[in-house]
Amino acid sequence: MDKKVRVRFAPSPTGPLHIGGVRTALYNYLFARQHGGDLIFRIEDTDSTRFVPGAEEYIIESFKWLGIQFDEGVSFGGDHGPYRQSERRDIYKKYVQVLLDNGKAYIAFDTPEELDAKRKEVENFQYDASTRLQMRNSLTLAPEEVTRLIEEGHQYVVRFRIEPGRDVEVDDLIRGKVVINSSILDDKVLYKSADELPTYHLANIVDDHLMEVTHVIRGEEWLPSAPLHVLLYEAFGWADTMPRFAHLPLLLKPIGNGKLSKRDGDKLGFPVFPLEWHDPKSGEVSSGYREKGYLPQAVVNFLALLGWNPGEAHDEMMTLEELVQYFDLSKCSKNGAKFDYVKAAWFNHQYLLQQPDEAWAPAYGKVLAEQGITASVSQMAEVVRMMKTKVIEYVDGQGNKKKRNISFASDLWPLTKFFFVAPEAFDLEDKFIKKNWKEGTADEMTRFSQRLAAVETWTVEGLKAEIDPWVEAEQLRPWNAWRVCLVGAGQGPDMYELAAFLGKEETLQRMKFAITQLG
């Protein structure tokens, strides 16, 4: 019979959640949902020195925003707690003792300073079977001496006693069989007396076992220590219930070599964190996807496709539900994925277009407010309707001018300013103005404005019904010049729509102003 699938996402609260961590969590979520299993949220805070206040709350809020729901864990409840490792001291102590008792681990008194000195002295020094008998530990010291040192309050660590010369197999769901010889592993520190806490490796294995985790889905950076974890399961006698492993490929820099870092985001102008983060120590602010104007569905969709894709089963636009349906761990790619932030923007564009126009109002309203403009929701929805398919210019990482679709509500401002603010001056060097404002244009516009003044129903339909025949009869092509008057540049929506939005009075006023300015 199959055990219920249980997976976990276990970050350490040392800062904001990196976007790569978000993807790891997402894959865990998809896997859990797909198998009707549980997703556990565990906090791995065994390094008291690296604790950052607010990080845990940040992580929880991030997942809330993204729509990734946990079934149990810190802040979610559950009967396998506590889920914060710093609250599980007694549990770890007990299991460390088990290893000590069955000879799989030993106590070592070498201080960090002594080890540093040793590493300087001996090149490639490793604390393992070949060296441990030269060190100060319970293997070399008399039992009374060990007891005495502990009683005198000397700090010590517990090390895992690794037997050399054995090929350790890890059966990875993504990579297949990975074999590492135990001789290259060092006697890892499992527990430190200084803060009475275990290190990652011990806590991880004990918790995964006690929490009945069935699948460990994590980043590739853990692959080298996976054999160590296998050995630990064996040492505890838990080999038969050991979880299956799946090591995900890493997220790489968009340009150049190496893994994705915060600096890349700063340089190229995209966030590497889900939410904006204010560092409590340095006061530094790191941008977040949410604040940048990304929709959570877009972030999820984009991230899911970095390292996995549904093949021919489905196109790339997928809701969370569809992702759950099509996701397949065994179809994850093995190689690292460069972070394509341009495609991320494209996804956002797609999801933005899917939204009803009113849904843009909160974000767009904020943008307008920054410019000192207030508009009603219906006005904003109108503008969005007319302008959301436009394109905006931007500067890419290499400093090249490029164009891309409107991907964020904030993109709208430079393109929609004229809806709310009349042109104040006209650039005579502007190609569009030059081309469309010539001798006689002013007279033409004057005539046109007189006709417009007589329009009875100032709506798109009304304008069309009255002006179209008139333009036809007069043999005029007033559109571009009219655009110059109302917009001041060669952009904007259909002229009737613009005029209807501005209203008769504003329209005529702008025309009058343009005529006097341009002559």
Add this chain to the structure above:
RNA sequence: GGUCCCUUCGUCUAUCGGUUAGGACGAGAGAUUUUCAUUCUCUAAAGAGGAGUUCGACUCUCCUAGGGACUACCA
């Protein structure tokens, strides 16, 4: 340095021994257009290199090269 992982268009990827090597982002061209666009259509663009195995290799094996990760009393 050592160990392990990886290698298909610029990017993300499909292919699970037999295909004109497919799609998406990006790029280019054309059509449409009341400006800029959108949209639509089309185009260019790839199996790192070398040995094998096989009737046949992008797919399996090995070597080389390149990339990545790990190598803490951090996770």
